Amino acid sequence: MRTGVFVCSCGPNIGDRIDIEKIADEVSGIEGVVLAETHGLLCSPDGKKYLEERIKENDLERVVIAACSPREHEITFMKVCETAGLNPFMMQMANIREQVAWVTPDRESATRKALKLVRGAINRTIRHKPLEKTSIVCNPEIVIVGGGIAGMSAALLLADADRKITIIEKNSSLGGHPGNKDLAAHFCEAVKERKEITVITGCEPEEIVGFFGNFIIKPGEDIEEIRAGSIVLATGCMVDDNGRDTAPDGFRKMTEMLRITTDENGFPGREHASLAPVSTPIDGVYVTGCAGGLCSPGEAVSRSEAVAGTILSSLIPGREVETEPRTSVISETLCRGCKTCLEVCGYGAISFDDERLVCTVNSVLCKGCGNCAAACPSGAIKSQHFTPDQIRYQMAGLLR
Numbered sequence: 001m002r003t004g005v006f007v008c009s010c011g012p013n014i015g016d017r018i019d020i021e022k023i024a025d026e027v028s029g030i031e032g033v034v035l036a037e038t039h040g041l042l043c044s045p046d047g048k049k050y051l052e053e054r055i056k057e058n059d060l061e062r063v064v065i066a067a068c069s070p071r072e073h074e075i076t077f078m079k080v081c082e083t084a085g086l087n088p089f090m091m092q093m094a095n096i097r098e099q100v101a102w103v104t105p106d107r108e109s110a111t112r113k114a115l116k117l118v119r120g121a122i123n124r125t126i127r128h129k130p131l132e133k134t135s136i137v138c139n140p141e142i143v144i145v146g147g148g149i150a151g152m153s154a155a156l157l158l159a160d161a162d163r164k165i166t167i168i169e170k171n172s173s174l175g176g177h178p179g180n181k182d183l184a185a186h187f188c189e190a191v192k193e194r195k196e197i198t199v200i201t202g203c204e205p206e207e208i209v210g211f212f213g214n215f216i217i218k219p220g221e222d223i224e225e226i227r228a229g230s231i232v233l234a235t236g237c238m239v240d241d242n243g244r245d246t247a248p249d250g251f252r253k254m255t256e257m258l259r260i261t262t263d264e265n266g267f268p269g270r271e272h273a274s275l276a277p278v279s280t281p282i283d284g285v286y287v288t289g290c291a292g293g294l295c296s297p298g299e300a301v302s303r304s305e306a307v308a309g310t311i312l313s314s315l316i317p318g319r320e321v322e323t324e325p326r327t328s329v330i331s332e333t334l335c336r337g338c339k340t341c342l343e344v345c346g347y348g349a350i351s352f353d354d355e356r357l358v359c360t361v362n363s364v365l366c367k368g369c370g371n372c373a374a375a376c377p378s379g380a381i382k383s384q385h386f387t388p389d390q391i392r393y394q395m396a397g398l399l400r
C-alpha cells in the first residue's frame, strides 16, 4: 500500500496557525506512507500539477490531502487523481482549515488536533475501495405539465428546435383558463399541426422519479410512462377563500413528487429569484406561466421563452450525465421488508419488490445521501464509501 500525504498551507490560512512541517514529519513514519510533503497552495494550477506529478512519480495507491473543506475542493483533487491515473475514491481529505486553523487559536493545540485528523484520514484510506463512475445519455425530450397559453407556447418554441414534447393536461382539452382567448385558440391550432408535440388530456402525473436528463413520468392509470430529460410545470393557479393566489392541489402533489421546496402558497422555490427565475432548485425542472405565480398572457409567453432557452442550452442531445458511484446497497438477506428506507429516500430511489418482499435501490436514481442507511432498523443498507468499517478505521486513527 503506497500512501502519499500532502499538507497544504493554504497561503497563510493554515500555515500561520498550524505547524504543517511537523505534521508531515510525524505522519511520514506511519506504515504505508511513502511520502509526506507540504505545499503552499495545492488548489492552484501549480499545486495541482505538482500533485499530479507526485502521484505518478511515486506510483501512489492512496492519497491524503490535509487542507480545506472537502466541500470546497474535494472535486478539484479527485479530478487531479483521475488525471494522474488514480481512482479518485482512493483520495481522502482532512479538513484542517475550517475544522482546525480557523477555530483553534493556540498553535500547539491546533497542530495536535490537525495531526489527529490526518491520522484518521490515512487510516480510513486503508479501507477505501475504488468505485467506478458511469454515465448515461440525457434524454432530449421534454414533458410539459399544463396545456394553457404558457405550456403551449413553451411546447411550440421547443418544437421549433426539433425537440419532442409531451403536454399533459388535466382537462379534456388544451387552452386552460386563458386571459386572452384568441391567443389560446391560436396556440391550440398551432399545437395540433406540430408532429413533434404529443398531447395527453384528462390526467395528471401520478408518479415522477428521476433526475435531470432522465425523468420517468407516469401520467395516470393505463397510460404508458413517459421518459424525458426535463419537466416544465405550466399549470395555472387558483384563488383561495382569502383571495390569495395559490397553487392547485395537483400541482402541490407534483412538487412533493419532485421534492421541490414551495412557499406558503404552494408555488415552487427558484434556484435564484433574479438570475434563474424559471429554474427550480431541482436540475431540469422549470416553471412557467401561473405555475410561478399569477401573470398576464404576455408574461406567460415571456416566461416560456426563458424556459425554452434554458432547456435548449442545457439539455443537449447526446450529452452524458455522470451517475453517483457512492450509492447505497441493500442486503437482501438482512432486509426484513419494513419499507422504512422507502419512506425516507427523498429521491424515489428505493422500491419494494413484491415477490421477494425486500427493498431495492435503483443506483441510477440514488444520490448517496445515506438517509436510508441511517434509518434502516436491520442494518441492511450499506452506503458505499461511507461504510461502518471505513468510519471505524477513521475513528481509530483519530483516537490513537
Ligand code: SF4
Pocket: 330, 334, 335, 336, 337, 338, 339, 340, 341, 342, 358, 359, 375, 376, 377, 378, 379, 380, 381
Ligand atoms: S429499512 Fe432496512 S429492513 Fe426495512 S425495508 Fe429498508 S432495507 Fe429492508
Ligand code: SF4
Pocket: 327, 328, 344, 345, 346, 347, 348, 349, 350, 361, 365, 366, 367, 368, 369, 370, 371, 372, 373, 383
Ligand atoms: S442513499 Fe439517499 S438517495 Fe440513495 S437510496 Fe438511500 S435515501 Fe435514497
